[in-house]
Amino acid sequence: MKKILIICICIAAFGVVALAAVYDEGNFSSFGRLFQPPPEGYVVGKDNAPGIGTHHPSENCGWCHGVGGRAESYLFTMAGTLYSDRAARAAVKGGEIIMEDRDGNIISMTTNEAGNFWTYAPVASDPYTVSTYHGHEPFVPLYVLDAEGNLVQPADPNDPRTLKYKTWARKGNSARHMVSIAGLGGGTTTTTRMSCNMHHGGIAATRGALWVGNAPTLDSYPSSGLSYRKHIYPILRSNCSPCHIPGSTITSMNTKTDHDTPSTAVDYSAGLDLMTYEGSDVVVPIYDPVIPNKVIGYKTVSKAGVGSVADTANPGQSLLLRKVVPGALHGGGTFWDEGAPDYMAIRQWIAEGALKN
Amino acid sequence: MRTRNAAITIAILLLLVVSGTAYHALATAASKRTMPEPALLSQEYLKGSMQGSSGIALDLNSDGNEDIAVGAPYASHKGSSGCLVLYFANPKGFSEGRSTFIKGEGNLGWSLVALGDMDGDGKGYFAASAVNGSGDNASLSGTVTVYKGGHKPREVIVLEGENALDRFGFTMASGDLNGDSKPDLIVGAPLHSPSPSLYQQGAVYVYFGPGYSPANAVKIPATPTLSGIGFSLAAGDINNDNVDDLLIGASGKVVGYYGGSSFPSPSPDVNFTSRDGGFGRSVAVIWDMDQDGFRDVAVGAYQAVINGVSDVGRLFILKGGSGARTVNADLASPDRLARVDGELNSGQFASKVASLRDASGNNILAVSAVHADGNPWLMTGKIFLFSGNDLTTGTPLASVSAIPGESKDMHLGTFVAAVAGKWGKWLAAGAPTDDTNTGSVRLFGLSLSGQYMITEK
Numbered sequence: 001m002k003k004i005l006i007i008c009i010c011i012a013a014f015g016v017v018a019l020a021a022v023y024d025e026g027n028f029s030s031f032g033r034l035f036q037p038p039p040e041g042y043v044v045g046k047d048n049a050p051g052i053g054t055h056h057p058s059e060n061c062g063w064c065h066g067v068g069g070r071a072e073s074y075l076f077t078m079a080g081t082l083y084s085d086r087a088a089r090a091a092v093k094g095g096e097i098i099m100e101d102r103d104g105n106i107i108s109m110t111t112n113e114a115g116n117f118w119t120y121a122p123v124a125s126d127p128y129t130v131s132t133y134h135g136h137e138p139f140v141p142l143y144v145l146d147a148e149g150n151l152v153q154p155a156d157p158n159d160p161r162t163l164k165y166k167t168w169a170r171k172g173n174s175a176r177h178m179v180s181i182a183g184l185g186g187g188t189t190t191t192t193r194m195s196c197n198m199h200h201g202g203i204a205a206t207r208g209a210l211w212v213g214n215a216p217t218l219d220s221y222p223s224s225g226l227s228y229r230k231h232i233y234p235i236l237r238s239n240c241s242p243c244h245i246p247g248s249t250i251t252s253m254n255t256k257t258d259h260d261t262p263s264t265a266v267d268y269s270a271g272l273d274l275m276t277y278e279g280s281d282v283v284v285p286i287y288d289p290v291i292p293n294k295v296i297g298y299k300t301v302s303k304a305g306v307g308s309v310a311d312t313a314n315p316g317q318s319l320l321l322r323k324v325v326p327g328a329l330h331g332g333g334t335f336w337d338e339g340a341p342d343y344m345a346i347r348q349w350i351a352e353g354a355l356k357n
Numbered sequence: 358m359r360t361r362n363a364a365i366t367i368a369i370l371l372l373l374v375v376s377g378t379a380y381h382a383l384a385t386a387a388s389k390r391t392m393p394e395p396a397l398l399s400q401e402y403l404k405g406s407m408q409g410s411s412g413i414a415l416d417l418n419s420d421g422n423e424d425i426a427v428g429a430p431y432a433s434h435k436g437s438s439g440c441l442v443l444y445f446a447n448p449k450g451f452s453e454g455r456s457t458f459i460k461g462e463g464n465l466g467w468s469l470v471a472l473g474d475m476d477g478d479g480k481g482y483f484a485a486s487a488v489n490g491s492g493d494n495a496s497l498s499g500t501v502t503v504y505k506g507g508h509k510p511r512e513v514i515v516l517e518g519e520n521a522l523d524r525f526g527f528t529m530a531s532g533d534l535n536g537d538s539k540p541d542l543i544v545g546a547p548l549h550s551p552s553p554s555l556y557q558q559g560a561v562y563v564y565f566g567p568g569y570s571p572a573n574a575v576k577i578p579a580t581p582t583l584s585g586i587g588f589s590l591a592a593g594d595i596n597n598d599n600v601d602d603l604l605i606g607a608s609g610k611v612v613g614y615y616g617g618s619s620f621p622s623p624s625p626d627v628n629f630t631s632r633d634g635g636f637g638r639s640v641a642v643i644w645d646m647d648q649d650g651f652r653d654v655a656v657g658a659y660q661a662v663i664n665g666v667s668d669v670g671r672l673f674i675l676k677g678g679s680g681a682r683t684v685n686a687d688l689a690s691p692d693r694l695a696r697v698d699g700e701l702n703s704g705q706f707a708s709k710v711a712s713l714r715d716a717s718g719n720n721i722l723a724v725s726a727v728h729a730d731g732n733p734w735l736m737t738g739k740i741f742l743f744s745g746n747d748l749t750t751g752t753p754l755a756s757v758s759a760i761p762g763e764s765k766d767m768h769l770g771t772f773v774a775a776v777a778g779k780w781g782k783w784l785a786a787g788a789p790t791d792d793t794n795t796g797s798v799r800l801f802g803l804s805l806s807g808q809y810m811i812t813e814k
Binding site for chain 1: 431433497522550667728
């Protein structure tokens with residue numbers, strides 16, 4: 001009995017420590033915010049705007065409901081469509097999109113039967129980040145405010161002022177962190193958002209479509225004889241492709257006010273390409289730091305592949321699995337617990353030799 | 358007495374003149390744009406299914422009337438999504454009830470293409486895609502099923518994409534590319550990755566009829582100079598060698614590969630380019646508009662910005678021809694036969710283009726603007742019907758016959774097809790977001806009367 005009590009206390013203590021390690025309410029850095037669970041204690045859907053809004057699912061709402069759009073008189077500050085998975089096989093009704101600023105203010109929108117959500121709630125700052133997909137480097141020096149209120153550069157990714165909003169898509173117990181979220185007026189004409197695929201699924205990867213879900217990627221998996229192409233790659237492309245893709249995945253991040261320009265580069269793939277088994281070497285352009293879009297040279301971006309994060313001797317200890325279970329530090333969030341079908345399928349495939357079969 | 362008779366005569370003449378003028382005015386109005394309530398095909402219980410996302414007309418049951426197959430890619434059933442709704446024609450047309458369902462998974466019905474009567478029994482073949490379907494070798498890669506027509510169409514072969522989420526079957530086309538008189542099936546997979554450096558840049562696959570075996574298929578992958586392919590396709594003979602050619606929409610251009618025994622050539626034979634947004638997302642081989650012996654090409658740029666207004670859209674008519682050709686569609690030249698701008702309402706003019714014939718055999722180019730304003734609502738979608746005479750640069754769209762949508766946000770014109778039967782020839786048009794995304798297909802009579810007169814069928 002005493003042993004059980006000690007074990008329970010240890011487990012509880014471990015849980016508290018683990019939670020403390022991953023949950024930092026005041027941390028709005030690019031790193032820390034990714035591990036924070038969605039907030040609680042507010043009225044879900046409190047910021048839903050009026051209207052029926054079942055039209056144009058998955059399209060870019062800003063076509064019409066943005067500044068200068070045809071429905072400019074119904075100017076959304078945020079809107080989109082939520083799907084059940086990255087393949088966008090079905091729209092999600094009753095899902096929630098959450099935004100939280102660093103002062104704890106929350107915007108909550110829920111989805112209707114078309115999967116659509118929209119709001120007029122003021123978004124204090126356009127929270128876009130700026131993707132540099134395909135390697136728009138080096139970056140234009142960007143700005144943050146120092147203690148005296150002066151503009152300094154570049155922004156520090158660990159500075160809590162660097163990002164203004166934390167964002168999640170939630171349905172039931174499944175919540176997806178979003179690396180960023182774009183206001184309808186956000187972005188620039190020359191850039192796209194960081195890791196758009198993180199939340200922009202949809203058939204044609206249109207901007208308005210997000211995804212959330214905790215259903216297995218495939219309806220079922222065999223207990224043995226797992227195939228990389230048939231069973232494993234679909235899991236990886238559905239879950240990991242928002243970040244772990246070949247080529248340059250270095251991204252600038254937004255600073256704190258509407259008037260600041262983007263700043264600070266991070267590689268959100270962490271040097272890992274999970275769309276290839278062997279890894280990849282991709283030649284990308286180097287851009288002139290002053291003249292926009294002028295290519296001044298090329299470089300090779302090398303990344304490790306799926307095989308590098310599969311440990312056939314200890315399948316459960318494979319980085320491919322350890323990174324996405326509860327309690328792990330993973331920028332893309334938690335995907336499965338250890339009993340989930342996707343987890344079990346990958347584990348079995350690794351145990352069978354992690355073959356490219 | 359003479360005075361009285363003269364008065365009566367004058368009165369009769371006046372009456373005739375007045376009535377004649379009124380009749381002429383009514384007739385003129387009717388011939389320009391008569392817009393009655395069209396017939397509607399929809400299964401209302403398929404809420405959210407987006408019927409009309411795709412559609413084709415073909416004779417499925419060899420009764421001499423063309424039937425309609427409609428895609429409903431978000432129809433939900435037992436955890437799966439997608440189905441085909443088949444409407445079989447009768448001698449008078451169509452009844453509202455569907456004739457047959459073909460249920461599927463992976464968003465079956467995302468796209469459809471007719472393949473023709475392959476074996477001469479009058480029952481048309483067709484292909485339907487499930488853009489998130491799973492095949493025997495790759496899950497979630499997208500699948501395309503070839504069916505032989507009949508009251509219950511029979512599966513002939515199932516084709517699949519190479520890798521998960523390639524979106525194999527996003528778009529399809531058919532044409533005889535190898536000159537064996539059998540229609541070939543062309544399938545786009547816009548998110549396929551030919552290599553790490555061409556991640557999600559797309560591929561196009563050609564399956565040769567009548568067998569459509571994957572073993573004999575040809576793959577045209579994206580290359581560093583040909584990226585973003587697989588979103589749009591068309592086939593037709595543009596170099597007048599009696600073999601169809603393949604047109605592929607790519608980033609900022611449309612490329613063409615001439616059909617024949619050496620198809621496909623190592624690099625495109627034809628390049629049509631433009632800086633307009635969305636150039637090439639719709640493409641069709643049309644008739645020989647300038648009568649130079651070569652069929653011409655219609656290309657849409659649905660996101661073209663015109664007069665500072667975004668998503669207005671623009672239509673290009675570009676000359677067909679032979680040999681290696683490069684045409685900059687942005688420049689006025691003999692190779693650009695026409696350029697027509699959409700209405701300044703962000704209607705995404707030329708989001709779809711289709712070459713049709715009316716009941717009299719006259720050529721029509723149907724051009725959809727799926728976000729255009731209708732009557733009385735805004736953003737219903739609209740279909741413009743261009744005759745050869747209309748297709749000139751500077752033609753005001755107001756003078757072109759058009760079918761405006763009549764329901765809010767219905768995306769009228771997502772697909773268009775001409776349907777022929779004992780009743781004559783009708784226009785079928787998809788409206789997948791009609792009635793809260795239940796979707797519908799609208800039928801309009803189609804005949805030539807000075808202008809194309811749209812009448813209730």
